[in-house]
Amino acid sequence: MPGYPGTCAPGYPSPAGAPITGPQTFVPGAQAPAPMPGSSAAYARGAGGAPVSPSGAGRPPQAQPAPYEPPKPRIDPNQMPTPISVHMHDQEIHDEQPYSTGLKTNVPLASTNFTAIDDGNSNPRFIRLTMYSVPHTEELLKATQLPLGMVVQPLADLAPTEEPVKLIDFGEEGPIRCMRCKTYINPYMVFINGGKHFVCNICRHENDVPDDYFCNLDMVGRRLDCQVRPELHNGTVEFVATKDFIAREPHPATFVFAIDVTWGAVQNGMVAQAAAAIKDALYGGRGLPVGAKVAIITYDRSAHFYGLSPSLEQAQMMVVPDIHDMFVPIHEGFAADPIESRHVIEGLLDSLPSMFMQNRTAEPVLGAVVQAVHEALRNTGGKLFAFHTALPTFGPGSLKQRDDPKLHNTDKERTLYEPQDSFYHDWAVKLVESGISCSLYTFPNTPMDLATLSQLSTVTSGELYSYPGFEGKRDGRRFAADLRADVERTYGSNAVLRIRTSDGLRVDEHYGNLFMRNHVDVELAGVTSDTAIGALLQYDGRLDEKQDVYFQAALLYTTSDGQRRIRVHNVAVPCTTLIGSMFRNAEVDTSMNLIAKAAVTEALSQPLRSIRERLSDRCVQILTAYRRNCAAGSPPGQLILPEAFKLAPLYTLSLLKSPAIRGGADVPIDQRIFHMCLLRQLPVRKSMDYFYPTIVPIHALAGNQGEVDEKTGLVVLPTFARASYTMLDPAGAYLLTGDGSLIMWLGRQVPAQFLQDALGVSSLEQVDIMQHSLPELDTALNRKINAIARQVLPARVGFASLQIIRQGIDQAEVQFATKLIEDRNSDNMTYVDYVCAVHRQIQVEVRPKGPVEPKWSYN
């Protein structure tokens, strides 16, 4: 097992420069109070007003003394807090009953399957706050070091059990809004003076109620029609936009697929896979959103357009060799209805691979294609899916190869994160102006300067996909699944998002794939169900602790079938003056998501080394604040973690190991950029998968595991395994998924019977590791494994390609091992060691004015 780092001895040797601060700061584990990881009381999240301070008997914290002295009293890794148990617990709570958003707090975890009932606050799928108890002053927030912000996912998909968002048409007048701050009518507006006026919940302005909206109030001051008007009792509603919101006639979406057909793309199978994937995306499943049109472009040193009009027998190919002065050579038939022109489009996609089989041209002209798409969709908006394989070195927007391994892992590395010229940014801005978003699918074999190219997707609110070392056979399915998900998901264009907050707060920074011309309006050329915008809040003044704190996120967008809409999400949460309440209602999933977004954003201006230090510092500071303010009485040798934030060290460690942030010269720049882009746009739900992989043991499925539960309609899953090599059973088999890939790990001693049933082979040696999908066999076990695989993969990525790895046999195990984030890998320490290091720092912080301690230098 060469090069596999996870096998190092349990007694993690202290690295040379590690600060061992001396025995006096440590209490051996034996002296710590017995941790109670399974205690149900410990995990009850504030139910029934549990004691504010978790220092009571039922407190969740794990006392984690860290042994460093030669006689090593080992910390039992099983005692460490893990997402698995936390998630299971949260899931159990929400399996029982639906979550009413009227509670305002105690929202389900992002990873939980829940049903929410919209009782005034938006479904947490749409907006998640980092804390559901907002401190009334900035000082209070500073004291905790917790981030205050939110992640908005305005078009998020709802569970089938949840009620769809209601559409309201206010006619020509448009929705009722506050005169002063333009907040949209929402359940938290207060009607006064017998219903003649209403007070804006955001800015406290008193507005007249228009005559035709007037309604009498009941005894407690609520409008009588409160229950029949969704905008007065639902946190999320959608308004029909009036003319005032329409700058340009809305059009149904046009999806343009632009395929690089240069030699490299043909050779690695991308062209064939892309053609097949597009066909699958268009006709294999749900297809495009209703009303959307399709256009196809291919390009090498020139751009090729295709006339797809349904009256043709076959597509007409038009080559524009004049890439320096790009134009669209087709007037009608550039974009066609995928159903009407099905015969033309299918015929074209079928023949694309053979058409370019002999293409020897290199140098794809991405810049010209962007210009052409801009020209074609200038008046309608739409979406570009670009499938690109190489650094564009020809034509407009050509770039130079500038990757320099000497810069890697130095402070100068970040110059490589900066775009090398403004072409792509400038054009991306033009695309935004026309409501065109761009999903960039990259298949690099050599460095292709994603730092520059990725602006196409980041500025235009598209997504960046990367398949390094793409091999058609191996990665084709995953690519096809990604594309299909990208195409099928809810899509809107030409959107503007505006987040309004109660007086006293304002949005300081927006994170995500977006473009901003001013400080308040987030321009999104395209918005999908996965579009997530992070917002970090800042204090303007004091908040009124007697009032709730209100947030409203309004998204103006054009639906894929050409309707202009305004979707409004409202959230009200209590204001607090107590640190304990803040910690109790903090939300680690959203906080870590936002911290990650902020961290990768800073990577352009700061060396990664200091970003890593700051991430750890932040973690320590938060935990120290908790220790100081809520658990001051506990012995100094004991590590006390706040219940809601107990996974913070694990997630921080995972973030530190992310290719976006981790050290080491071995991360290719493009890979770094890809992960940075990914982190910047990840919705909270997906970031949980990113931070901790799901590992399903499949060798010992008991009872109904692997079968569909009648009640929930979901496949019953076994308890997940932890992401540590030592936790994997050599006689077992596991499915690992996290970032969309699916890996099957087979232990060396896995029983032959299992192999026979699951894969249809009798021994490990016979396993075909080149197979990229689970075989479909007529055995119960195989069916169960297939069912589990479908269940654990991120919702729509149904058919990710499979990679089979045999313990101790396949080279690829090294790659597998890096996904086990609790182990020592990726230029960082094990989970246990990291927690110890964090604990050490907390003790340093808490200790009154001791000698100056060395800072983080654990790597």
Added chain:
Amino acid sequence: MDFEAIEDQDGVRCSWNVLPNTRIEATRSVVPVSALYTPLKERPDQPPIRYEPVMCKVPCRAVLNPYCQIDVRGKLWICPFCLQRNQFPPHYKDISAQNLPPELLPRFTTIEYELPRRSPVPPVFMFVVDTCLEEDELKALKDSLILSLSLLPPHALVGLITYGTMVHLHELGHQECQKAYVFRGAKDYNVKQIQEMLGIGSSVRNQAGAPPGAPANAPQQAFGAERFVQSVEQCEFTLTSILEQLQRDPWPVANGRRPLRSTGAAMAVAVGMMESAFPNAGGRIMLFCGGPATQGPGMVVGPELKEPMRSHHDIEKESDRHYRKAVKFYEALARRTAAAGHAVDVFSGCLDQVGLAEMKSMVSLTGGNMVLTDSFVTAIFKQSFQRVLEKDESGDLQMGFNASLEVQTTKELKVCGLIGPGISAGKKTAMVSDTEIGIGGTTAWKLAAINSRTTVGVYFEVANQQSQALQPGSRGLVQFCTTYQHARGEYRMRVTTIARSWAEGASPEIPASFDQEAAAVLMARIAVYKAENEEVGDVLRWLDRMLIRLCQKFGDYRRDDPASFRLGPNFSIYPQFMYHLRRSQFLQVFNSSPDETAFYRHCLFREDTTNSLTMIQPSLMSYGFEGAPAPVLLDSVSMKPDVILMLDTFFHILIWHGNTIAEWRKAGYHEQPEYENLKLLLEAPVVDAQSLLVERMPVPRYI
């Protein structure tokens, strides 16, 4: 002297067949020493001989001819032009006074050699098709084009460019679907750009942009263009289906606007591609254009309908915004095309003007055809188009490609220039005169396309000074040497050597040798050539002055007695020609559009003596019961009630029935057997007209 017999023998008609022996005398003769030469005049009785001509040493390169002195014993010949001695080549060793090779026989003053070299590329036909047409127009044009594929020899290469708002260069070798390269219509693409973009041409052949090395059996030396240009047999199916599916330009045309038509850009692409891929190989670019260019380079008129087409008046006043620019653009294209040896044909099918006035240089510098019709639906267009692709008895296209004409003269003569469809090949020899008439400064010209009717006017100057009197009996020699690519692929060389005696200035032989018809045509060419560049008024005055001087010199009169004026029979109808020329459409632009004027002038520059005369002075034939048809005066007196008249202006043929005849016909007498003579009379002019129609190119309008 039977000028027409000479013409039949050599294709040459000279203004003077006996030459004044000094420069001064020649100048006094007013009409320059000049010749109308039809290089490829059909000579069915003399097939080409299949070996290389024997040539004089470099730089003379004159071809051995019957006027050379030979020494059969010394196996030597003396070049009459440079007077050098040349050894006969070894295979002429059996030469003797009785056994002479054909080129030394007196009846072979004109001889054609079939050279053992072949053109590496078969003739190339590049169709450039306007798609901004009405449906029925486009349909008719498509039909004609599809039909034309069956008229082309199967090995000929064809390519297709269609244009409207944009320019589409169709790739013919693409199997999977229809594929076309598209260019902006409003942009002028230079050769380099076109080569780079298409990956063709010698320079970019082996770069990354080019497709993998062309298969060895593909058209040789096509420099990567085999995707766009393929042999008829290879691509007939593809091309037919492309043509069948050809749609009107889909870009919307707003009310009050003309369709955006990028003729200039289309031609730039066609020319660029042809010169890159097929330099110096025979080829034609055939432009089918249904309206004026409204955008981009070579724009003739703006797209707004409220902007009218330019008129002669606008051009004269220089008030037109596009004219000069467009002329310059097309002329530059024309020069490039001609230099690469390709010809441009323009077929216009439009009731209004299409900009021939601007585009004429493309045709006139390359020897192409210009056909002006009202619509592609008309028979005139269809027949003219087919006539261009006519074949001779042996099934070869009746056209020569990429020809060059060289003139050799004995030292007493110098070459002033050429007026005809070609450009200078820039050959400066000692024979070049300082005086320029037409395209001067050279003794060689390129005629990118040439056929059996193409006739050029070549102008000479007598260089001999007074002092060096020539011996009587000596002759001035002119050798025309035309190399061209035959439609079959091989190169051929036609050599015509003529000898004309010298005579003292006062000798009566000189006026006796005056060919007034040829002279009229030759003078007309000069006049029209001048009119292209000068004010028409000046040209008319010049013509008048020349006529007066000629009459002064050769007329016989007593001073101050107009009645005494007599001209010899050799000169008698020359003034009449001048009279008609003065009021012809060639010099009078009133009532003609600039396009029509360009068309007429173009025709005059390429037709032989007889046709040219018909253009200058229409012929009117009268058919009656008394005697055979007879030419009558162009006068209303000729319109008698009992005759049928046939007017032939070359461009139009019109049959007129006198009142009585018309009534008889109306009454249907000719259908009754007893009046068969009327039937015959009615048919006679029709038959004659048909025989004229068959000869003409472009097909005249028959009314």
